[in-house]
Amino acid sequence: MTEREVRVRFAPSPTGPLHIGGVRTALYNYLLARKLGGKMLLRIEDTDQNRFVPGAEEYILEALAWCGIVIDEGQGVGGPHGPYKQSERKPMYKQYADQLIADGHAYYAFDTAEELDAMRARLQAAKVPNPQYNSITRAQMRNSLTLPEDEVKALLDGGAQYVIRLKVPRKEEVRFQDLIRGWVVVHSSAIDDKVLMKSDGMPTYHLANIVDDHLMEISHVIRGEEWLPSAPLHVLLYRYLGWESTMPQFAHLPLLLKPDGTGKLSKRDGDRLGFPVFPLEWHGTDAETGEATISRGYREDGYLPEALVNFLAFLGWNPGTQQEIFSMDELIQAFSIERVSKSPAKFDQNKVKWFNEHYLRAKSNAELAPYLLQALHEHAIVCSQEKAEQIVGVMKERVSFPNDFWQEAKYFFQAPTEYDETVVSKKWNAAVAAALTAYAEALPTAPEVSAEGLKTLFNDTMAAQGLKPGQVLQALRVAVTGAAAGPDLFETLVILGVPEVTERLRTAVATLPAAA
Ligand code: GLU
Numbered sequence: 001m002t003e004r005e006v007r008v009r010f011a012p013s014p015t016g017p018l019h020i021g022g023v024r025t026a027l028y029n030y031l032l033a034r035k036l037g038g039k040m041l042l043r044i045e046d047t048d049q050n051r052f053v054p055g056a057e058e059y060i061l062e063a064l065a066w067c068g069i070v071i072d073e074g075q076g077v078g079g080p081h082g083p084y085k086q087s088e089r090k091p092m093y094k095q096y097a098d099q100l101i102a103d104g105h106a107y108y109a110f111d112t113a114e115e116l117d118a119m120r121a122r123l124q125a126a127k128v129p130n131p132q133y134n135s136i137t138r139a140q141m142r143n144s145l146t147l148p149e150d151e152v153k154a155l156l157d158g159g160a161q162y163v164i165r166l167k168v169p170r171k172e173e174v175r176f177q178d179l180i181r182g183w184v185v186v187h188s189s190a191i192d193d194k195v196l197m198k199s200d201g202m203p204t205y206h207l208a209n210i211v212d213d214h215l216m217e218i219s220h221v222i223r224g225e226e227w228l229p230s231a232p233l234h235v236l237l238y239r240y241l242g243w244e245s246t247m248p249q250f251a252h253l254p255l256l257l258k259p260d261g262t263g264k265l266s267k268r269d270g271d272r273l274g275f276p277v278f279p280l281e282w283h284g285t286d287a288e289t290g291e292a293t294i295s296r297g298y299r300e301d302g303y304l305p306e307a308l309v310n311f312l313a314f315l316g317w318n319p320g321t322q323q324e325i326f327s328m329d330e331l332i333q334a335f336s337i338e339r340v341s342k343s344p345a346k347f348d349q350n351k352v353k354w355f356n357e358h359y360l361r362a363k364s365n366a367e368l369a370p371y372l373l374q375a376l377h378e379h380a381i382v383c384s385q386e387k388a389e390q391i392v393g394v395m396k397e398r399v400s401f402p403n404d405f406w407q408e409a410k411y412f413f414q415a416p417t418e419y420d421e422t423v424v425s426k427k428w429n430a431a432v433a434a435a436l437t438a439y440a441e442a443l444p445t446a447p448e449v450s451a452e453g454l455k456t457l458f459n460d461t462m463a464a465q466g467l468k469p470g471q472v473l474q475a476l477r478v479a480v481t482g483a484a485a486g487p488d489l490f491e492t493l494v495i496l497g498v499p500e501v502t503e504r505l506r507t508a509v510a511t512l513p514a515a516a
Contacts, residue, residue, distance in 0.1 A: 004246075006038025008220045009074070010064075011209065013045045014056035017282035017295060018063050021224060021256045021265065024312040028253060029222045030069045031313070031335040041216060042074030044085040047208050053284070057085075063279040067305050068328050081216045086208045093203035096211050096241060097164045097196050101144075105240035106196060108162045109133070109143040110155055132192035135170035164197040166206075166236065174232040179220075179251040179337045186232040194233055206230065210237040213248055221248045222337075225344075228252045251337050254316045255344040265347045267295060275349040276301055279308065298352075302401030307355040315345040325358060353400050361396050365389040368396060368405070375406035381413050390495050394487035408486075412495060415504050416482025419512060423478040430514040432475045435465040439476070440505035443498045451490035458490070479508035 010026040012018060018026075033040040042064070044057055061076045073079030083089055100106035111119075116133070119141065123131035131137075138145060143165070144152045155162070172188040196207040203211070213221060231250055238247040256265045259273060270277035281297035298308050310326055318341075319326070319334045326334065360368070369388040376383050391409050399408055439461045446457050458476070462469045477489050480501055486492060493501050 004219050005217070006033060006036040006219050007041060007217050008033050008038065008222060009041035009043050009213070009216065009218050010069075010071075011043045011045050011212075011223070012060050013048065013051065013205075014053060014060065015048075015051040016053050016056055016284065017278045017280070018056075018060050019267075020277055020279060020298075020308075020312065023063060023067060023069075023279050023308075024256070024315055025222065025224055025253060026064055026069050027067065027309060027312055028317070028335075028340070029220075031331055032220065032222065032337060033072070034332040035335050038219070039072040040070065041079070041081075041218070042071040042076065042084065043212060043216070044075045045205060045209065046085060046087045047202050047205055049087070049202070055283075059280065059282065066279060066299055067309055086203075086212065089208070089212070090202060092215075093207055093211055094197065094201070097203070097207060100166070100196070100240055101164065103240065104167065106164050106166050107138075107144045108152060108156065109138075109141065109165045109193075109195075110147075110160055110162050111142050112161075115142065133165065134192045135168055135189070138165075138167075138193055161199045163195045163199055165193040165195055166233070166240075168193050168233075168236065174235050176231065176235045176247075176250060178228075178231075179249055180254075180340050180342050181228075181252060184228070184231065188232075188236075191233055191236070206233060206237065210234055210241070210243075214238075214241070214243050214246070217246075218248045220251060220337075222251045222253065225252045225255050251340070254341055256315060257344045257346045259347050259349060261344075261346050269347075270296070273349065275352070302403050303352070303356050304359045307352065307359045310359075311352040311355045314351075315347070316341055325355075357400050360399065360402065363396075365393040365396075368392040368402070371402035372405040372409060375403070376413070379406075379413075383413070387412075387495065394491045394495070398487060411481040411483065411486075412492075415500075415507065416478075416480075419478050419482050419508065420484040423474050423484045424512060427471075427475045427478070428512050428514070431465070431467060432472050433509045433512070433514045435462055435467050435472050436476060436479055436505050437509050438465055440502045440509075443502050443505075446498065449494060449498060451488065451494055454493050455490045476505075479512075480504045 008029040010029050012022055030040050032038070042061075044060075046052055057075070064071065071077050073081070073084075075084040097106060101108070119133070119137060120131040123137065133141065140146075145167070147155075168191045169188045173185055174188055174191070175183060175185045178184050194206050195204050197203055231252070235247070238244050257263065258265050258269045265277060267277050276296035276298050278295050278297050279299060281300040282295040284293050284295065285291065286293050299305070306327065309328060309331070310324075313326060313331050313335075314324070317335065317339055320339060366389055369385055369392055372388045372392055373383065373385070376388070391412050392405055395405055395409050399405055439458060442457055442461050443454075446453055459469050462472055473489065474484070477486060478484065480496065481492065496504075
């Protein structure tokens, strides 16, 4: 037998912005496809038109592209198994439902909403914990299994409203092997007679998902744990449609938990704890109030896609080594489903920030300069590319996000108007002020304007003043930048330039009370 081609799919429903859990699902699919030389598909599952949200599909495509998750076939790309949006495939599904009916595995159900409610109420009154339309209750309902054949025909011919339901066997064990969880065994009595076709002729998620995975020749279904309860039903569908021999292998990924591990990570947790749960910013409407809402995105918050991808890869997988920094190519090399954990993964906002700092600092000064230049432009400050590169070069060890460059580097463009109180009260005095005046006088004569050169000049000047450099260094920083801490001080002086430093020292000496 020839090896089956690896074909995986990411199959989101366009019901809103893609949650980072969804991005992780897409990422693991992509990593496996690339690792095994297979194909990554994108299918839009929009059979539930009530939950359709305009803009969600575009958001999904943009988010995947931003993360560097490349789609080989599917929505937005095309391919031989299209269309890749289920609403556009509507006419394809009915024949499979008909086939299931013809083979005795599905049936027509004519029950009205009131009749269904009455059934549930009856079962609740009889203390049935989880009232369902199933192998027992179906016998009391109005369907093609209980009604005489001629009545069923008359109803269908007369255009009566109906749904098609799967006829789940009463006593059978449904089993399949999950690549992450091992054997999963479910008794069929726990599965209800799911609707396969709705009264409007649209398939439900379950039917469309199985038909499409089959027609699109999917080899592995990798999806979130929330779909695990649907998997036994899907196994039954593969069996009844005669597709068991090519049924995809299942892998259900672990849940993503809140940082404290007390439940599924939600948008509310992000809002409460101050981190985004969506890859990109999302402009939506509040379902209850109808008000416009904005949800934060990793991209807009200043995260680099490499950092988010590296972080998400580790939420449920690890390489089995100490290595934590992985480029997308390295992830592809190292990834395997066997190393995906079945225990839930806790979200850790400090870790994603840590990854961001790493990837930010790994960038060259030339790559980082535009972030600062952009902010300078917004503040109408002119700065050369060369100077911007110097500044981000000394600053990059101190920032977590590109936007921090401006916040942290403001003093390169604006002389301080305030001076850090603590440093002033502890380090500023008449002797220090005199020493800094001497340094300001000596600076224009510096033989070499380099960090080394200005440092030597500083040490010499302090010696001549009878002071140790350590007694004056912090005062020098606060006089020039206003801040108590910052990057290498003498590099900072070089970037500011001797005339500016001299000027700032004079101002500080004139402003700060020498007797302090
Ligand atoms: N449409 C489902 C979702 O929104 C797909 C689940 C699956 O991958 O089968 O996640």
